[in-house]
Amino acid sequence: MREIKIGLLGLGVVGSGVYRLLSENGDFMAQKTGSRLTIKKILVRDLGKPRPVSVPDGTLTTRAEEILEDPEIEIVCELMGGIEPAKSYILSALSAGKHVVTANKAVLAEFGPEVFQAAEAADRGLFFEAAVGGGVPIIKTLRESLSANRIQTITAIVNGTCNYILTRMQESGLSFKEALVEAQKLGFAEADPTLDISGMDSAHKLALLATLSYGSFVPAEKVYVEGIEGLEPLDLAFAKEFGFLTKLLAIAREKEGEVEVRVHPTLVPEGHMLSSVRLAYNAFLLKGDFVGEIMLYGLGAGAEPTASAVVADLLDAARLIISGAKPTSILYRETPLDIKPMPRIVSRYFFRFSAVDRPGVLSKISGILGKHGISIASVIQKGRQIGGSVPIVMLTHEAEESAVRKALSEIDKLDVVTAPTKLLRILED
Amino acid sequence: MREIKIGLLGLGVVGSGVYRLLSENGDFMAQKTGSRLTIKKILVRDLGKPRPVSVPDGTLTTRAEEILEDPEIEIVCELMGGIEPAKSYILSALSAGKHVVTANKAVLAEFGPEVFQAAEAADRGLFFEAAVGGGVPIIKTLRESLSANRIQTITAIVNGTCNYILTRMQESGLSFKEALVEAQKLGFAEADPTLDISGMDSAHKLALLATLSYGSFVPAEKVYVEGIEGLEPLDLAFAKEFGFLTKLLAIAREKEGEVEVRVHPTLVPEGHMLSSVRLAYNAFLLKGDFVGEIMLYGLGAGAEPTASAVVADLLDAARLIISGAKPTSILYRETPLDIKPMPRIVSRYFFRFSAVDRPGVLSKISGILGKHGISIASVIQKGRQIGGSVPIVMLTHEAEESAVRKALSEIDKLDVVTAPTKLLRILED
The missing domain is CATH 3.30.360.10 (Dihydrodipicolinate Reductase; domain 2)
Structure with missing residues (x-):
């Protein structure tokens, strides 16, 4: 049985869930995988704070170095959230040759290249199943x-x-x-x-x-x-x-x-x-x-589903440690990615116009839409009075966002239109 | 770039899909993973049969040994289906030190222990994502x-x-x-x-x-x-x-x-x-x-989704080859598993009785159900004549299958009941 020692950064909702999962299902997982995951140290801000899990004496620490500089700890599991100090700890752990498991979508979404490249340079795994979708893989x-x-x-x-x-x-x-x-x-x-x-x-x-x-x-x-x-x-x-x-x-x-x-x-x-x-x-x-x-x-959230994802990552990291395999790259694309500007997207639309209840309004609105090449698929106009105006609801066929924006800005300037038009997009098939 | 050579057993619907996926997305996958999967040989029954994919000369063979005994081939991908010779080929490939990817649920469901143990003994990976659920992981x-x-x-x-x-x-x-x-x-x-x-x-x-x-x-x-x-x-x-x-x-x-x-x-x-x-x-x-x-x-089926799953397995096998990692065990449980006999399962039920349209029928049926401790949650009796009898439909609360079987066998013997009762089970929450 190979024992793998883990340092946990944070013992909040998710951290406690991970601790509990490893306590409750640790034997079963060891039998299944042949390796045992042990939490050696847990970084917390306040040693005296009451916790939902009971942890052996000496496990909690307020000093990150006790985890980041401990050569016995092979995986650092960051569950503090927030950008700093989480990001610095992740980078230190990688450069100290530890594998990192994190649930921190903010760090990855904002500092992805820095963190991904640090993992690549250190040849260490960076796992983040829990960052999106909780327990969903x-x-x-x-x-x-x-x-x-x-x-x-x-x-x-x-x-x-x-x-x-x-x-x-x-x-x-x-x-x-x-x-x-x-x-x-x-x-x-x-x-x-x-x-x-x-x-x-x-x-x-x-x-x-x-x-x-x-x-x-x-x-x-x-x-x-x-x-x-x-x-x-x-x-x-x-x-x-x-x-x-x-x-x-x-x-x-x-x-x-x-x-x-x-x-x-x-x-x-x-x-x-x-x-x-x-x-x-x-x-x-x-x-x-x-x-x-x-x-x-x-x-997509909650202590237990998120713990399920974190521990799956810990098991993957353990497999990587045991095999000495090279982690796969995340940023493999050689040419830059073109992000399509929003004005050029094409969608079907739902509009809710607020207009005064007077003949000719529908014709004015649909005239402007037509001028911008936006064709109407269906209309509901029910004559319900809402604050002195009636809602007119339309679904369109496919149109470009830029044309829609132009048309709505013209429509919203009409004197028969009493409030800004509400726009919703329709899912493409 | 590490090249990994594959022997394909079978070039039917799924085999052709795998061949086409590797041709179309091979470069992209190589860029992503750093290894290139190459199909070296393909076992077929008939060299002359027209195929939906065009394969270089010399790739097709009718002799399994050309794959199973080729030391350059590191992964054998079995897509023939059926029990034999598929099963023997899988076992030979494993004992020749090759990793195996298969979509063959019949071999695994019927000869699981033999095949799983052969993989374990050979210390080789056995991957079968495509055996269940097509492209669903x-x-x-x-x-x-x-x-x-x-x-x-x-x-x-x-x-x-x-x-x-x-x-x-x-x-x-x-x-x-x-x-x-x-x-x-x-x-x-x-x-x-x-x-x-x-x-x-x-x-x-x-x-x-x-x-x-x-x-x-x-x-x-x-x-x-x-x-x-x-x-x-x-x-x-x-x-x-x-x-x-x-x-x-x-x-x-x-x-x-x-x-x-x-x-x-x-x-x-x-x-x-x-x-x-x-x-x-x-x-x-x-x-x-x-x-x-x-x-x-x-x-859950179709050439392309299934090929997606097969190739994901090939990539996993390639990772195992490159890392030299030990594949995970499938049969890890130490004590035997108890399968609950069907008579002891508990469910809610839907019954459709066929009965003559006469007073007292419902009371007879519900009396027998009551005697067996089966309680009724709701009933529809609409008096529609179907071949001289009316359907009476009931939903029950939770009951044990054995009690239900006994009750229905008594009910079906009633002279007012004109056909065997139809039983369906209701999904538990």
């Missing part, structure tokens, strides 16, 4: 199972908080605010939910998935982002009338050498696999040139 | 991503032919026969569909998944099997009235040290993730003690 699937495929599209629900809120708004007609408060009460949303609801968390994760899929670093700031804060139950209800559910999707798509990366609320046809993904679940729909469509689904 | 997910988990349940749609037929019966009211003929026309069912529609193919796949999950060989003949041949559109329609879709499920479940393994038509609640799996798609819903529920979904 999306990273390994992209790095290994689909490695013979060119990834054509990734269409994913990567933020459980947003999916929870949208599910509740959709199914029970709650307002965004009511759904958010409920999610916070149940622990599905943070006290400060900005990173989630703004779509930024999804953008970080999408950037990482695109980086893996295309072998070239995709910075999070290149991802076009719209959050869910502006969604109203009315929009979700109209979308439903047309047969769509509204989801915050992270989309990457390669076409003719260019890659689109965008996060925005999207209408998904009912009956589509992604439309069944409810509450705090995540799902990743991938399309490869040989595999066709596959989907992975599961809990 | 279910094998790697069980062997690696979930290896820190105890697998509590597997609930899967593993046969695309059956799912296609059931989807068509459900959605368009086709009879079993009409749906089968259509599936055959479209290439989703074989000319002789017995293996698929009897549930045996599903049983083979489930046995393999259970073997991986529990580390002990589960023979296919231990799997309880019912096929879909006896299903009538009427049953699917009644199930739908109660809010269920009917799917052929493969179920493995561990509880208190015993494992259930069974394949049968099962009622799945509408809105459940598995209920959205339509047509020829497969899906694997897994529950682990830490990861919770995760699902993998995709095309």
Whole structure:
């Protein structure tokens, strides 16, 4: 039995989950794999803080050097979160010849090239299954199972908080605010939910998935982002009338050498696999040139699912240590990746116009759309009065984003239009 | 660039797909992984047969020794199907020190211990991602991503032919026969569909998944099997009235040290993730003690998805060759596995009784059910005459299979009952 010693950085929710998993299933895993993972030291900020797990005396430390400089420790497992000092510790661990397992999507999405190159230079493994999708093995699937495929599209629900809120708004007609408060009460949303609801968390994760899929670093700031804060139950209800559910999707798509990366609320046809993904679940729909469509689904957060992913990475790192194998490269692409600018993307659209209830309004609006080459697929106008104006809802055929932007800016200047037009994009088939 | 030479056994649908994938994406894979996979020889039965791929002169051979005895060939990729000579070739390749990639679920399900032990004795890798689920990475997910988990349940749609037929019966009211003929026309069912529609193919796949999950060989003949041949559109329609879709499920479940393994038509609640799996798609819903529920979904058959899985295995084998790592064991469990006998399983049930339309019938039937401790959750009796008798449909609360069998055998002997009762099981939450 080969024993492999691990240093844990952080003993918060996920760290405690990892500790508990190794305690409960360690024997079973050792029997299965022939190696035993032992946590030698755990870095914490406060030695006296009460913890959900009981740890042997002398395991906790407040000094990172006790882990980073201990030659017995072969794997450093970073679960502190945040950029610093997590990033410096990851780099130190790699340069000290340790393999690194991390769940830190922020460090990878913002400082990917630096961290990936440090791992490559040190010839050490860098594992981050838990950074995206909690327990769902999306990273390994992209790095290994689909490695013979060119990834054509990734269409994913990567933020459980947003999916929870949208599910509740959709199914029970709650307002965004009511759904958010409920999610916070149940622990599905943070006290400060900005990173989630703004779509930024999804953008970080999408950037990482695109980086893996295309072998070239995709910075999070290149991802076009719209959050869910502006969604109203009315929009979700109209979308439903047309047969769509509204989801915050992270989309990457390669076409003719260019890659689109965008996060925005999207209408998904009912009956589509992604439309069944409810509450705090995540799902990743991938399309490869040989595999066709596959989907992975599961809990994208929580101590236990995340611990499952972290420990799978620890086992992979252990295998690498035992075999002395060379870790695979992440940034393998030789030519730079072209990110398609948002104005050039093509989509079908959902518009909700707010207009005064007067003859000729529809003709004015559709005239402007026509002028910009945007053709209408269907319209609902019901004459319901909302604050003195009526909603007119349209679905379009495929149009270019730039044309749509121009048309809406003209339409929103019409004197019969009473509020900015609401725009949602429709998932491509 | 390290070149790794492969011998292919078989150049049928999947073999040609693998050949084409390596031709089309070989450069891209080499750039990504730093090693190049080259097919050196291909065993075929008939050198002159026209092929969908064009292969360099001298690559095809009818003599297996040219592959099995060639020291340059490091990986043997078996895609012939059938038991013999495939099994002998796999064993010869392993004992000649080659790694083996195979898509042959029949050999693994029937001769697992022999083949797994041969791989272990030879210290060579045995990879079989393509044996279950086509391009869906279910094998790697069980062997690696979930290896820190105890697998509590597997609930899967593993046969695309059956799912296609059931989807068509459900959605368009086709009879079993009409749906089968259509599936055959479209290439989703074989000319002789017995293996698929009897549930045996599903049983083979489930046995393999259970073997991986529990580390002990589960023979296919231990799997309880019912096929879909006896299903009538009427049953699917009644199930739908109660809010269920009917799917052929493969179920493995561990509880208190015993494992259930069974394949049968099962009622799945509408809105459940598995209920959205339509047509020829497969899906694997897994529950682990830490990861919770995760699902993998995709095309379970076809040249291209299967080639994606085979080539992922070739890349894994190549990594093993380059690193000299020890492959992981499959049969790691030390104590034998207890398979729970079918009479002791507990489920909720759907019954369709055929009875004469006469007062007191319902009371007789429910009296017998009550006597056996089976309690009724809901009933539909609509008085529709079908061949002189009316269908009475019931859903039960949880009951033991043995009690259900006894009760139905008594009920079917009643003079008011005109045909054997139809029994379907309901998916547990």
